[in-house]
Amino acid sequence: MPSSDITIRDIYLARKRIAGMVRRTPLVTSSLLTECVGAAVYLKLESLQETGAFKIRGALNKIFSLTEDEKAAGVITASSGNHGRGVAYAARKLGIHAVICLSTRAPKTKVEAIRRLGAEVVVYGKGYDDAAEYTSRLQKERGLTLIHGFDDPFVIAGAGTIGLELLEDLPEIDTAIVPLSGGGALSGIALALKSADPAIRVIGVTMDRAPVMYHSLRAGKPMEMKEEETIADALAGGLFGLTPVNHYTFRMCQQYVDETVLVSEEEIAEAMTFTLEQHHLVVEGAGAVGIAAVLHQRTSKIGQNVVVVVTGGNVDLPLLLKVARSHSGKEADLHPI
Numbered sequence: 001m002p003s004s005d006i007t008i009r010d011i012y013l014a015r016k017r018i019a020g021m022v023r024r025t026p027l028v029t030s031s032l033l034t035e036c037v038g039a040a041v042y043l044k045l046e047s048l049q050e051t052g053a054f055k056i057r058g059a060l061n062k063i064f065s066l067t068e069d070e071k072a073a074g075v076i077t078a079s080s081g082n083h084g085r086g087v088a089y090a091a092r093k094l095g096i097h098a099v100i101c102l103s104t105r106a107p108k109t110k111v112e113a114i115r116r117l118g119a120e121v122v123v124y125g126k127g128y129d130d131a132a133e134y135t136s137r138l139q140k141e142r143g144l145t146l147i148h149g150f151d152d153p154f155v156i157a158g159a160g161t162i163g164l165e166l167l168e169d170l171p172e173i174d175t176a177i178v179p180l181s182g183g184g185a186l187s188g189i190a191l192a193l194k195s196a197d198p199a200i201r202v203i204g205v206t207m208d209r210a211p212v213m214y215h216s217l218r219a220g221k222p223m224e225m226k227e228e229e230t231i232a233d234a235l236a237g238g239l240f241g242l243t244p245v246n247h248y249t250f251r252m253c254q255q256y257v258d259e260t261v262l263v264s265e266e267e268i269a270e271a272m273t274f275t276l277e278q279h280h281l282v283v284e285g286a287g288a289v290g291i292a293a294v295l296h297q298r299t300s301k302i303g304q305n306v307v308v309v310v311t312g313g314n315v316d317l318p319l320l321l322k323v324a325r326s327h328s329g330k331e332a333d334l335h336p337i
């Protein structure tokens with residue numbers, strides 16, 4: 001199926017399906033970021049979403065779409081944590097069995113939350129890609145339905161519902177800055193925004209450690225890269241993982257995304273601290289990359305009404321405290337333009 005098969009209609013259908021089960025997350029102004037870049041900057045706080053990340057939108061939309069037989073057999077996924085938590089939550093709501101494969105790298109807070117939701121947790125391998133490989137094996141052995149973390153039309157459309165909320169809450173939006181890993185969030189949000197107005201700039205931000213979609217877009221084809229350890233743990237992993245080919249997100253990012261930029265580990269840590277100190281918000285590394293890109297003015301162009309999507313807030317407290325202790329006050333070095 002070509003990626004163009006996903007349309008704005010799928011996003012409206014997703015919204016209808018998941019209505020009442022996801023939070024409409026707040027869109028707040030950031031006066032400091034506004035000062036920093038000279039444009040109105042807003043934060044879309046998916047870190048305050050049920051389960052602490054946007055992934056629940058896609059997981060619910062996908063699981064609602066399954067047949068009764070598929071639901072009875074159960075579902076499986078590989079995850080760096082947030083998608084697994086979203087799937088576990090959705091499965092529990094619908095009373096179906098979920099198997100979540102995580103690597104030893106998954107943060108404790110994510111693993112514990114998945115267990116609390118009653119899912120079967122399988123820990124395998126040193127990173128997301130290892131866990132994904134094992135998941136494909138288990139899926140076949142046990143006849144489970146695979147819930148892909150990003151390369152699935154229902155998952156993409158679920159994330160796209162964020163775009164609908166942005167258009168309603170800020171019709172004058174002209175730039176959206178979205179964290180990027182496999183590209184499910186970016187594809188869905190970009191499709192929603194570009195369907196309303198192709199002139200809205202959509203920018204993907206990822207970490208400079210093994211940024212696979214970033215390099216794939218430049219190479220003109222989906223690439224493989226060796227996963228690296230990063231503070232943005234939810235962004236780690238390749239474009240294939242659960243499937244040998246990428247069906248949707250690469251082409252959708254090619255088609256809809258205006259620019260992709262990188263931020264460093266240090267910049268992500270600073271952005272997490274900035275958000276905690278200035279906005280009193282707990283944001284995980286992956287959720288902070290857009291804020292890091294704005295603080296360091298990484299994008300080539302920015303409009304007048306800019307939304308930064310803060311995708312998640314699930315961070316181990318000891319890590320956040322360590323990061324905050326070593327980075328507090330640093331953003332004072334940033335001079336407004």
Ligand SMILES: *Cc1c(COP(=O)(O)O)cnc(C)c1O
Pocket residue numbers: 053054055082083149150179180181182183184185186234235284286287311312313
């Ligand atoms: C999954 C995730 C992302 C990346 O989403 P993709 O759809 O894989 O690009 C970003 N931030 C957080 C917090 C996530 O959990």
